[in-house]
Amino acid sequence: MDDILYFKFSNENFAARMLRLLSWPILCAMLVVLTSCSDFDREFTVQSASSTVEVYTDGTAFVSEFFDIAVKKTENYGGVYVDIPQRFTDASNGVHWRDFELVAARRDGLDEYYFKENNVPGYSIYIGKEHCKHCPADLSPGVTKIQIVYWLGRLVHQESDREVLSLPAYMSRVHGQGAKKTLTLKLPRGGTLRPSQQDPAAYEVMQKAPNEFVVSIAAGKGDRVLPDIEVEYPARTFVTVTSGNRVRWWLSDHLLLFISILGPFLTGLFVITRSGQGWRLPAPSIAVDSKMMESISPALAAYLFSNWKSEAAKAAFMASACHLAVKKMLRISSLGENAEASDLSARQVRKKGKVARARWYGLPAVTRLVFGQIEKERPADGRRKILYALYGFERELHKAVVAEYHKARGGIDRGALATAVTILLLGVAIAYFSGLLLFSAAICGILLISAVIVIAFLHPERVSWPTDFRQAFGLFVGVPALMIFALVYICTTEVISEQQPYLLAILLNIAGIVIIPRVARMATPKQRQMRNSVLRLDGYLRGELDGPAMSVECYERYLPFAVALDVEHCWTERFNLWRESQKMQAYVPDWRIIS
Structure with a gap:
C-alpha cells in the first residue's frame, strides 16, 4: 500500500503522455490499415x-x-x-x-x-x-x-x-x-x-x-x-x-508450448518470491534502532507513522522546520501552529567553506526543500510564519518524501524490469508464431486506451489537454476510432481452435506484465524495517521502550521526530524530568527565539 503512493506520483503525467502519444500517429496508422482492408x-x-x-x-x-x-x-x-x-x-x-x-x-x-x-x-x-x-x-x-x-x-x-x-x-x-x-x-x-x-x-x-x-x-x-x-x-x-536432428525436431515441436507456459511460470515465481520477501518481518526488537533512524528524515517519519495520510503534511513540515532549527540553520519561536522562523542562516552557512557546505548537504533533501519554501515566505519584522509556507506546498512535499522512501529500494528494480521485459518478449513470440500478432496488438491497444481513459476520468488533474487542432483531432476522433476499429477487428477475426490455448497464454502474459509492477511496489524488507523503526521510536519517545540514554544532545536529536509523531510534549516532559534529576539549570536552546 505504501509504495502505491510512489506509483501515483511517478506516473502523475502518464495519462497525458499516453494521450498525446496515441493521438495523431494512431489516427494515421488506423487510416492506412482501414484503407488496406479487403473482402x-x-x-x-x-x-x-x-x-x-x-x-x-x-x-x-x-x-x-x-x-x-x-x-x-x-x-x-x-x-x-x-x-x-x-x-x-x-x-x-x-x-x-x-x-x-x-x-x-x-x-x-x-x-x-x-x-x-x-x-x-x-x-x-x-x-x-x-x-x-x-x-x-x-x-x-x-x-x-x-x-x-x-x-x-x-x-x-x-x-x-x-x-x-x-x-x-x-x-x-x-x-x-x-x-x-x-x-x-x-x-x-x-x-x-x-x-x-x-x-x-x-x-x-x-x-x-x-x-x-x-x-x-x-x-x-x-x-x-x-x-x-x-x-x-x-x-x-x-x-x-541422426540423434542431433531428433533433438532439434523435439525442441521445434515443443517450442511454442514451452514459451506459452514459461510466461505464467515466471509471473508466479516472481509473485511468490517477492511476496515472501514482503511477508518476512525483521527480527523483533525492544529498543530503538539508532542507526536506522539516522537514515530517515523527520518528514518521512511523519508519513510512515500516519500510514501516508494527507494530514501528515503539517507534521512533516513542522518536523523539518524543527530539524533545521536544531541544526542551527534557522531559529524558531515555538513548535506550535503559530511558530515563526527567523535568522535563516543556511545561505551564509553554504558560503563559509567546505565543512559548512557538507553540514548543509548532509541534511535530507526534503529538509533542505522545506528551508527553501520557508525562505520564500515574506518576513514581517524579520520573522516568517512557518505554516504559511506550507500552503500550496503539500503536493511537492509529498513527492519529495515519496522519493526518499523509494530511494530505500535501491533505485531501479532490475529484477522486476527484467522479468517484465522477458514476459513481454515471450508474449510477442507466442503471438508471432501463432499468427495472433495483430489480434494481440488490438487487445493491448484496447486495454491501454481504456486504462488511460480511466486514469483521465479518475484523476483529471494529471491530464494536460491538447492545445492545437491536430492534437485535439487525434485525441477526440482518432483514439475513439481506433478503439472501434480494434473492437471490429477482434469481433470479425476468427481464432481457430488450435490458436485458442496460445491466445490464453498471451492474455496471461499481459496479466503478468500488469501484476509484476504492482508486486514490485510492495514494501521491501528495508522499507518495512523503516516503518517498524518509526513505531519503536514512538514507544521510546513515550517512555515505553528502551533507547539511548537521555541527554541534551539526545533530546535535540529526537525532538524533530517527536514533532513528526506528535509526541513532542511527552518527549519534553521526559527531558524536563531528567533535567530535574540531574539538578540541571534551565535549558535555553540557542535555536529558539526568545521574546
Whole structure:
C-alpha cells in the first residue's frame, strides 16, 4: 500500500503522455490499415487448384502448386494469401511440425513479391502487391494463375518396425476457400496406402502407378479438416535420422508450448518470491534502532507513522522546520501552529567553506526543500510564519518524501524490469508464431486506451489537454476510432481452435506484465524495517521502550521526530524530568527565539 503512493506520483503525467502519444500517429496508422482492408470473396474466386508433390528418400518433399484465381473487380487488394499447413498429428496422437522452406512465388509464370506470416497450423504467404482500395490494382479482371513452390521436411515418423509417410491431403489453400483440387503424389516405391485413412466422403485416391497417386478433392470447405494421407513403408526405407536432428525436431515441436507456459511460470515465481520477501518481518526488537533512524528524515517519519495520510503534511513540515532549527540553520519561536522562523542562516552557512557546505548537504533533501519554501515566505519584522509556507506546498512535499522512501529500494528494480521485459518478449513470440500478432496488438491497444481513459476520468488533474487542432483531432476522433476499429477487428477475426490455448497464454502474459509492477511496489524488507523503526521510536519517545540514554544532545536529536509523531510534549516532559534529576539549570536552546 505504501509504495502505491510512489506509483501515483511517478506516473502523475502518464495519462497525458499516453494521450498525446496515441493521438495523431494512431489516427494515421488506423487510416492506412482501414484503407488496406479487403473482402476476398467479393474480389476473387478460386476456380481450381492443382498440386504436384514429389517425395524423396531423405523424408522431404518438393511441392509445386497452382491456383486459378478469377479476378472479379477492377479495384482489388492486389494479391492473395496462401495458407501452408505444417502441424499434423500422427496415429499415436503425437503433434509434429513439418519443416518448410519457400522456393518461389509466381504470378502468371513470373516471380512475384511475397511475404510470410505465421499461424498455428503453419504459414500464410501473401503473393502480390499490397494496395489500398482506391489504388491501381496489379490484378486485372479475368483469370490469373498463382504458383507457389516450396520444400516440406520431417514427413516420416517411426511406428514400431515401420516408417510412416504423412502428407496433408489438401497441401495448401487460398483464403480458406475450398475449390476443386487435384494432388499428384510421386512417392518412393514400396509404400502401402493406409486403408483406414481413405475417406470417400472427403477425397478420392487413385493409384496411377506403383509410386504415383492422384488425390481428387471436391469443391467445398471440407478440405480444412481432411485427414492426412499416410503411407506405410518398411523400416530403413528412408534415410536414418541422426540423434542431433531428433533433438532439434523435439525442441521445434515443443517450442511454442514451452514459451506459452514459461510466461505464467515466471509471473508466479516472481509473485511468490517477492511476496515472501514482503511477508518476512525483521527480527523483533525492544529498543530503538539508532542507526536506522539516522537514515530517515523527520518528514518521512511523519508519513510512515500516519500510514501516508494527507494530514501528515503539517507534521512533516513542522518536523523539518524543527530539524533545521536544531541544526542551527534557522531559529524558531515555538513548535506550535503559530511558530515563526527567523535568522535563516543556511545561505551564509553554504558560503563559509567546505565543512559548512557538507553540514548543509548532509541534511535530507526534503529538509533542505522545506528551508527553501520557508525562505520564500515574506518576513514581517524579520520573522516568517512557518505554516504559511506550507500552503500550496503539500503536493511537492509529498513527492519529495515519496522519493526518499523509494530511494530505500535501491533505485531501479532490475529484477522486476527484467522479468517484465522477458514476459513481454515471450508474449510477442507466442503471438508471432501463432499468427495472433495483430489480434494481440488490438487487445493491448484496447486495454491501454481504456486504462488511460480511466486514469483521465479518475484523476483529471494529471491530464494536460491538447492545445492545437491536430492534437485535439487525434485525441477526440482518432483514439475513439481506433478503439472501434480494434473492437471490429477482434469481433470479425476468427481464432481457430488450435490458436485458442496460445491466445490464453498471451492474455496471461499481459496479466503478468500488469501484476509484476504492482508486486514490485510492495514494501521491501528495508522499507518495512523503516516503518517498524518509526513505531519503536514512538514507544521510546513515550517512555515505553528502551533507547539511548537521555541527554541534551539526545533530546535535540529526537525532538524533530517527536514533532513528526506528535509526541513532542511527552518527549519534553521526559527531558524536563531528567533535567530535574540531574539538578540541571534551565535549558535555553540557542535555536529558539526568545521574546
